[in-house]
Amino acid sequence: MPPDRPDEHPLLPLVARGLTFGINGRRIIKDVSFWIGSSGRTVILGPNGAGKSVMLRLCHGLLEPTGGEIRWGELSVSQAREQQAMASQHPVLLRRTVKGNLLHVLSVKGVARSERPALVDAALERAGLAGLGARAARTLSGGQQQRLAIARALVLRPKVLLLDEPTTNLDPAAVRGVEELIGVIGAAGTKILMTTHDIAQARRLAADVMFLNDGRLLEHAPAAEFFAAPKDPVAAGFLAGELPG
Numbered sequence: 300m301p302p303d304r305p306d307e308h309p310l311l312p313l314v315a316r317g318l319t320f321g322i323n324g325r326r327i328i329k330d331v332s333f334w335i336g337s338s339g340r341t342v343i344l345g346p347n348g349a350g351k352s353v354m355l356r357l358c359h360g361l362l363e364p365t366g367g368e369i370r371w372g373e374l375s376v377s378q379a380r381e382q383q384a385m386a387s388q389h390p391v392l393l394r395r396t397v398k399g400n401l402l403h404v405l406s407v408k409g410v411a412r413s414e415r416p417a418l419v420d421a422a423l424e425r426a427g428l429a430g431l432g433a434r435a436a437r438t439l440s441g442g443q444q445q446r447l448a449i450a451r452a453l454v455l456r457p458k459v460l461l462l463d464e465p466t467t468n469l470d471p472a473a474v475r476g477v478e479e480l481i482g483v484i485g486a487a488g489t490k491i492l493m494t495t496h497d498i499a500q501a502r503r504l505a506a507d508v509m510f511l512n513d514g515r516l517l518e519h520a521p522a523a524e525f526f527a528a529p530k531d532p533v534a535a536g537f538l539a540g541e542l543p544g
Contacts, residue, residue: 390448442473
């Protein structure tokens with residue numbers, strides 16, 4: 300497993316023991332255990348249908364496990380969720396301006412009105428959207444909409460950001476913009492847990508890789524070690540293009 304680091308994150312380690320999730324008699328996550336002790340970018344990699352999105356939702360508390368447990372440091376998933384935010388692969392934006400989408404989140408969370416403008420401006424600046432605050436959110440390009448969705452997640456200054464396939468269906472320039480934003484966020488100390496089936500993207504972004512296939516965690520290792528010499532034969536096959544993405 301990836302080594303611990305001295306600058307421990309307040310919600311780490313993230314620990315899962317015997318994690319299982321099933322629905323309608325079908326097991327999607329199958330007896331998964333892991334330990335994540337360092338900040339940085341953890342990428343859950345695997346082919347489509349591996350259970351990556353379900354795993355992310357279990358970590359964020361959007362789904363309840365049918366077996367096993369997850370803890371963020373000393374906190375349960377439900378307790379830790381207040382210090383987290385999540386952005387999905389298909390962002391749902393309000394019929395408001397770019398700034399209006401962020402202001403709405405702050406209002407719902409009860410942030411003092413006087414504090415909201417500075418928080419919004421900082422989040423948009425970080426996302427590279429500072430000049431677009433007055434634009435209707437739904438008129439933005441696909442890449443801009445995804446960066447807005449991430450900015451909306453960031454505006455509450457979460458300790459953990461969970462990203463589910465954040466660059467799906469984006470063109471190469473938009474992918475680059477989103478990845479640059481993810482890099483900036485991670486460098487600032489926010490723990491990032493993200494899913495992707497894109498091997499090249501995982502190579503660019505991951506500090507450590509969790510390889511998931513058919514609901515099972517087959518390997519968890521530092522990224523350099525995983526990509527140089529995966530220990531699991533299924534993971535090696537996936538990297539060699541022998542499994543569909």
